[in-house]
Amino acid sequence: MTDYPAARTLAEQLTALSEATRIQLVHEIAHGPCTVGVLSRRIGAAYVNVSHHLGRLRAAGVLTNSRDGRRVAYSFADGVFTPSQAADILGTLHFGGWRISIGRTAGK
Template sequence: MTEPRAARTLAEQLTALSEATRIQLVHEIAQSGPCTVGVLARRIRGAFVNVSHHLGVLRAAGVLAHTKEGRHVVYHFVPGVFVPSRKDDELGTLHFGGWRISIGRTAGS
């Protein structure tokens, strides 16, 4: 059985993932690795300010973290959250406590 605190954390993480732009961002980082806001905004064709907001939501939920590299902020998965896959049809798996979400190689998989 999932403890109340773990269930609350999982709910926050799943809520953070429950928006189309955030799903695109997670898929892009899973596929390409750590990225800056500007690179992610270009790749998903989103406005810088909107992408920055969505990255902040994912960070607050404990899905992503960021590091400063000079003037740039680089977003990456929190250690242990994303595990790359060796399968041809899968980028990897998001690990949220005892729960797992598989990320396919193509968006929408």
């Protein structure tokens, strides 16, 4: 059985993922760390919107960021993502005892 604090954390992480733009961002970051500008161009969304969604994912503990001067790169928080060697799976998100696999052609 999952205890309440673990269930609450899982719910917050899943809620953070439950938006189309955030799903696109997670799929892009699964290929490697990215800046807001790069992500904005890749998914065709405004910089300010991408920044907002990345902030939501970071607040939920899905992403982390690192700064190099003025550039901020976003990547998965420790233990959240494991790349896959399978031909059809890009990697797996780990949320406590729950797993979500990301297909290489997610959404296509």
